[in-house]
Amino acid sequence: MARTIVITSGKGGVGKTTTAAAMSMGLAQHGHRTVVIDFDVGLRNLDLVMGCERRVVYDFANVISGEATLNQALIRDKRCEHLFILPASQTRDKEALTREGVGQVLDELGKTYEYIVCDSPAGIEHGALMAMYYADDAVLVTNPEVSSVRDSDRMLGILASKSRRALEGQEPIREFLLLTRYSPDRVLRGEMLSVEDVQEILALSMLGVIPESKAVLNASNAGHPVILDQESDAGLAYGDMVARYLGEERPMRFLDLERKGLFSRLFRG
Numbered sequence: 001m002a003r004t005i006v007i008t009s010g011k012g013g014v015g016k017t018t019t020a021a022a023m024s025m026g027l028a029q030h031g032h033r034t035v036v037i038d039f040d041v042g043l044r045n046l047d048l049v050m051g052c053e054r055r056v057v058y059d060f061a062n063v064i065s066g067e068a069t070l071n072q073a074l075i076r077d078k079r080c081e082h083l084f085i086l087p088a089s090q091t092r093d094k095e096a097l098t099r100e101g102v103g104q105v106l107d108e109l110g111k112t113y114e115y116i117v118c119d120s121p122a123g124i125e126h127g128a129l130m131a132m133y134y135a136d137d138a139v140l141v142t143n144p145e146v147s148s149v150r151d152s153d154r155m156l157g158i159l160a161s162k163s164r165r166a167l168e169g170q171e172p173i174r175e176f177l178l179l180t181r182y183s184p185d186r187v188l189r190g191e192m193l194s195v196e197d198v199q200e201i202l203a204l205s206m207l208g209v210i211p212e213s214k215a216v217l218n219a220s221n222a223g224h225p226v227i228l229d230q231e232s233d234a235g236l237a238y239g240d241m242v243a244r245y246l247g248e249e250r251p252m253r254f255l256d257l258e259r260k261g262l263f264s265r266l267f268r269g
Contacts, residue, residue, distance in 0.1 A: 001110065002106075002109065002110035002111075002113050002114055002115065002116050003114065003115050003116070003136050003137060004106060004110075004115075004116045004118065004134050004135050004136045004137070005023070005115060005116065005117050005118065005135065005136070005137045005138070005139060006118045006120050006131045006132050006135040006137070006138050006139070007019050007020040007023065007117065007118065007119055007120060007139050007141060008120045008122075008128065008131065008132060008138055008139070008140060008141070008155055008159075009120075009122050009140065009141045009142060009148075009151070009152060009155065010122065010123060010142075010148070010150075010151025010152045010153075010154050010155045011122055011123075011142075011143075011147065011148045011151045011152075012121075012122035012123070013122075014122075014141045014142060014143050014148060014180055014181075015141055015143075015180040015181065015210070015216070016119060016120065016122070016141050017038075017040075017045050017046055017049050017119050018049060018180075018216055018219075018220060018225075018226060019139065019141050019178060019180070019210075019238075020036055020046060020117050020118075020119035021036065021046065021049045021050055021119075021225040021226075021227075022225050022226055022227040022238040022241075022242075023117055023139070023227075023238070023241070023242055023245070024036035024083055024115070024117040024225075025077070025079075025080060025083060025225040025227050025228065026227050026238060026239060026241070026242030026243075027083075027114075027115045027117070027242060027245075027246075028077070028080045028082035028083035029080060029082075029227075029242075030242065030246060031082060032082060032114040032115055033082050033112065033113050033114050033115075034082060034083050034084070034113060034114065034115040034116075034117065035074065035083075035084045035085070035086060035109055035113045035115075035116055035117070036050075036083070036084075036085055036086070036116075036117040036118075036119060037060060037086040037088075037105075037116065037117070037118050037119065037131075038060065038085075038086065038087050038088035038119050039060070039088065039097065039118055039119060039120050039121060039127045039128070039130060039131040040088050040119065040120075040121045040127055041060075041061065041088050041089050041092055041096055041097060041127050042088075042089070042090060042091075042092070043088070043090070043121075044056075044059075044087055044088040044089065044090045046085065046087060046088065046119050047075075047085060047087040048220070048223060049219075049220050049223065049225065050077065050085050050223060050225065051078075051222070051223020051224060052075045052077070052078075052085055052087075052223070053223070055075050056075065056087045057072070057073075058072045058073040059073060059086070059087045059088055059089040060073065060086050060087065060088050060089065060097070060105070061088070061089035061092040061096040061097070062089070063086070063105055064096060064097065064098065064101035064102065064104075064105060065096065065101075070086075070105065070108055070109070073086055073087075074086055075087065079228070084113075086105075095126060097126065097127055097130045098130075099130065099133060102130050102133070102134065103134060106134050118131040118134075118135065119131075120132065123151075123155075124155075124158055129158075129162065132158065132159060132162065132163055133162070133163055133164050134163075134164055135159070135163055135165075135173050136165075136173065136174065137173060137174045137175075137176065138159050138173050138174070138175050138176065139176050139177075139178050139207060140152050140155060140156070140175060140176065140177050140178065140202070140204065141178045141180055142177070142178070142179060142180070142198065142202075143179075143180055143181050144179060144181070144182055144187070144192040144193040144194070144195075144197075144198055145192065145193065146193065149193065149198055149201050149202065152202060153201065153202060156175065156202070156204075159173050159175060160172065160173075175204050175205070176204065176205050176206075176207035176245070177198070177199070177202055177204035177205065177206050177207060178207050178208050178209075178210065178241060179195060179198055179206070179208070179209045179210065180210040181210065181211075181212045182195070182209050182210065182211050182212060182254070182255070183211070183212045184254075184255060184256050184257045185257055186212075188257070195209060195252075195255060206252070207241050207244055207245060208237055208238070208240055208241030208244065208252075209237065209252055209253075209254065209255060210234055210237045210238060210241075211233045211234060211237060211254040213226075213232055213233055213234035215229050215232035215233070215234045215235060216234050219235075226238060227239055227242070233253075233254050236253065236254075237253060237254055240252075240253065
């Protein structure tokens with residue numbers, strides 16, 4: 001039985017698509033047959049981050065409308081045989097995603113995949129509600145800023161009240177917190193909330209802390225999920241996040257400032 005994971009946030013620009021790409025790639029690298037779906041109808045960024053934009057022929061909306069089969073729309077990742085991408089449409093209206101249509105697609109995918117990762121739009125617009133409705137697990141992505149954390153708190157209320165699990169009285173969605181663009185230096189200067197501050201406000205299980213890193217933007221521009229960059233702090237942190245989701249215990253890294261040696265301090269390196 002497939003596990004459906006929604007990557008969500010209350011605010012845009014926090015790194016949901018980066019996280020969806022990294023998490024789906026990480027799960028597939030662990031040998032789990034995984035599909036990642038772009039629910040952001042009209043924008044369609046996931047295929048760019050995954051580096052398969054030129055291979056898109058049919059999309060999620062085409063499958064729901066019956067214009068294409070899942071086999072026609074799914075794109076196999078060239079780097080990992082266990083990973084497939086279902087892109088969003090750039091030309092359709094968001095209403096192209098119907099609850100029944102999304103449910104049928106997820107049911108069909110559930111027959112052959114272990115994990116279904118849903119890259120949700122921000123907030124509570126139609127595509128976001130469709131992505132959340134069928135979720136078994138939710139990864140709430142937030143930045144260490146007051147506005148981002150406040151909007152994330154609102155999303156917890158939506159997850160707890162408008163999902164299928166909530167409406168049918170099933171076991172609640174498992175909720176995890178992912179903190180992105182974290183900078184210990186800015187926390188010390190009082191420009192960001194600390195990990196402890198965010199956890200105290202949201203009271204969620206911390207799945208990972210992703211440090212602020214140029215590697216994220218470089219990877220996205222190259223169409224390369226940043227988790228593949230094991231030379232970067234961000235890539236390593238996403239690897240830790242996936243391992244924790246799968247039940248492995250790993251310490252949180254990159255939460256403190258690096259202590260520089262005497263030579264570096266003398267030359268202000």
